[in-house]
Amino acid sequence: MLVEKAGEAPKEISPKRQKEKQTETSAKKPVHETVGKPREKVFASGNEAVALGVRLARPHVISAYPITPQTTVVERLSEMVEDGSLKSEFMHVESEHSALSACMGASSIGARTFTATSSQGLLYMAECLHYASGGRFPIVMMNANRSLALPWSIYGDQRDSLSLLDCGWIQVYAEDAQESLDMVIQSYAIAENLKVLTPVMLNLDGFALTHTYEVLEVPSSEDVDAFLPPFQTPYKMDLNSPKNMAFSSGPGDNMQFKYQQHKAMLDAIDVIRDVDESFFRLFGRRYGGLAEDYRCDDAEMVLVTLGSITGTCRVVVDELRQEGWKVGLLKIRFMRPFPEKEIMELSCRVRAVGVIDKDISFGYEGTVFTNVNSAIAKARTGILTMNFIAGLGGRDISRQDIRQMFLHLQEGLLGLEKNSMQFINLRVAIDE
Amino acid sequence: MNRPSITKYKTPEHISEYPIGPCYQAGHLVTENAGWRTEKPILDKEKCTGCFYCYLCCPEGVIFKLDGKIEIDYSFCKGCGICARVCKSEAIVMIREAKDGADGC
Numbered sequence: 001m002l003v004e005k006a007g008e009a010p011k012e013i014s015p016k017r018q019k020e021k022q023t024e025t026s027a028k029k030p031v032h033e034t035v036g037k038p039r040e041k042v043f044a045s046g047n048e049a050v051a052l053g054v055r056l057a058r059p060h061v062i063s064a065y066p067i068t069p070q071t072t073v074v075e076r077l078s079e080m081v082e083d084g085s086l087k088s089e090f091m092h093v094e095s096e097h098s099a100l101s102a103c104m105g106a107s108s109i110g111a112r113t114f115t116a117t118s119s120q121g122l123l124y125m126a127e128c129l130h131y132a133s134g135g136r137f138p139i140v141m142m143n144a145n146r147s148l149a150l151p152w153s154i155y156g157d158q159r160d161s162l163s164l165l166d167c168g169w170i171q172v173y174a175e176d177a178q179e180s181l182d183m184v185i186q187s188y189a190i191a192e193n194l195k196v197l198t199p200v201m202l203n204l205d206g207f208a209l210t211h212t213y214e215v216l217e218v219p220s221s222e223d224v225d226a227f228l229p230p231f232q233t234p235y236k237m238d239l240n241s242p243k244n245m246a247f248s249s250g251p252g253d254n255m256q257f258k259y260q261q262h263k264a265m266l267d268a269i270d271v272i273r274d275v276d277e278s279f280f281r282l283f284g285r286r287y288g289g290l291a292e293d294y295r296c297d298d299a300e301m302v303l304v305t306l307g308s309i310t311g312t313c314r315v316v317v318d319e320l321r322q323e324g325w326k327v328g329l330l331k332i333r334f335m336r337p338f339p340e341k342e343i344m345e346l347s348c349r350v351r352a353v354g355v356i357d358k359d360i361s362f363g364y365e366g367t368v369f370t371n372v373n374s375a376i377a378k379a380r381t382g383i384l385t386m387n388f389i390a391g392l393g394g395r396d397i398s399r400q401d402i403r404q405m406f407l408h409l410q411e412g413l414l415g416l417e418k419n420s421m422q423f424i425n426l427r428v429a430i431d432e
Numbered sequence: 433m434n435r436p437s438i439t440k441y442k443t444p445e446h447i448s449e450y451p452i453g454p455c456y457q458a459g460h461l462v463t464e465n466a467g468w469r470t471e472k473p474i475l476d477k478e479k480c481t482g483c484f485y486c487y488l489c490c491p492e493g494v495i496f497k498l499d500g501k502i503e504i505d506y507s508f509c510k511g512c513g514i515c516a517r518v519c520k521s522e523a524i525v526m527i528r529e530a531k532d533g534a535d536g537c
Binding site for chain 2: 136
């Protein structure tokens with residue numbers, strides 16, 4: 001554990017803790033030993049960054065079941081609860097279905113809750129995902145994006161969360177460890193906003209992000225407390241004012257509740273932007289709301305990315321720019337609510353948009369592409385769009401692969417490439 | 433006893449009149465729920481000793497005391513007949529209910 005202090009000396013260090021600091025200067029310390037000091041830098045993995053963010057958000061209840069590559073999140077959190085640095089009830093449950101059900105129960109009495117899962121675990125939760133969003137429980141969940149069986153694989157792609165895009169949760173995808181930590185904190189502010197009251201799924205690419213170590217800045221708990229006051233549910237379960245919770249609703253009223261969920265998701269767009277801005281004022285970092293464009297100002301061809309592949313793509317855009325190509329990228333941060341406005345606006349400025357999908361809806365195309373194309377169709381700009389299926393089952397997406405995608409876009413503009421959807425780096429010949 | 437009574441349902445005219453998500457004050461009943469009953473329990477108050485055993489056994493919670501006497505809330509009684517079966521004083525009998533269009537035997 002490397003720790004570099006950029007701020008003042010830590011406050012309230014116990015003599016025991018000071019002694020530890022002297023004797024452990026070169027020894028590896030658990031990552032959670034480092035929270036609570038101003039502007040501290042730590043070297044941590046994406047999963048550890050999530051655990052640090054969760055501790056700062058002070059959930060009352062954590063309920064989770066371990067699954068690769070999410071496991072170290074819940075390991076760190078249970079260590080924090082064990083050593084007393086996190087005052088949460090850690091519920092060890094027998095399944096992901098129970099993990100999210102427990103979070104719903106806790107959330108219904110006004111508790112702040114956290115869970116984390118991945119892949120098969122997320123699918124096992126599927127019933128509860130809809131239940132939680134319909135019940136308007138502002139749960140925050142981390143999902144480590146991982147391939148789905150069969151064939152069995154523990155490695156990363158985004159078919160797990162994207163196949164559950166319609167479950168009514170806000171879906172955000174982080175690019176790096178710092179964004180992961182920051183978005184845990186922001187996610188609670190978004191989910192608990194009374195206009196939103198919708199659960200948030202924070203997605204980290206399995207291994208590529210969850211297990212990669214990076215330097216990141218950990219906010220002080222004082223600052224996070226100021227940013228994120230305790231949650232006050234308007235519907236607290238209360239003996240003096242008994243409630244009927246999670247009731248049924250027949251055809252006469254049911255649709256109105258679904259409209260409310262839709263409206264809340266749309267209202268979340270402004271809330272996401274405002275939370276990002278107030279986060280920036282306090283912590284000096286902002287991420288641009290639903291999507292961030294990179295070197296798109298005079299770009300002719302743009303690649304749309306989701307998650308950690310954005311980092312590699314930035315590098316390729318920089319390289320190609322040096323070689324004189326007018327290229328850029330659009331990093332989608334939120335799949336729900338969707339950055340429709342940003343994509344429509346972008347389609348008015350560029351000639352071609354390519355979408356990298358680490359997922360596929362078999363027999364059609366990638367889910368991100370479907371959503372991007374829908375926005376572009378509404379803009380009626382008629383620009384070229386292409387879909388690149390890549391990285392399924394954890395296959396690396398290299399700089400060369402991304403260059404290849406831009407080449408396909410170029411060929412498409414010249415009328416030489418007719419396929420609007422293709423697999424990148426499939427490694428075998430196919431009959432096409 | 434503090435039994436909820438049926439409240440007339442006011443159809444909302446604007447979405448803001450709906451609660452956020454399916455959550456509302458407990459005991460807000462807007463519809464009767466006894467439509468599938470074919471037999472109805474009738475209590476003979478002379479025979480009834482007020483032991484209240486029927487109250488304990490009623491799966492729908494529709495038996496209650498009013499001024500020391502047993503009453504049955506027919507708005508929610510499904511006519512299962514458990515009360516009649518368990519009554520040691522044989523104070524409850526099930527009778528076939530006449531309905532519009534049905535034979536009233």
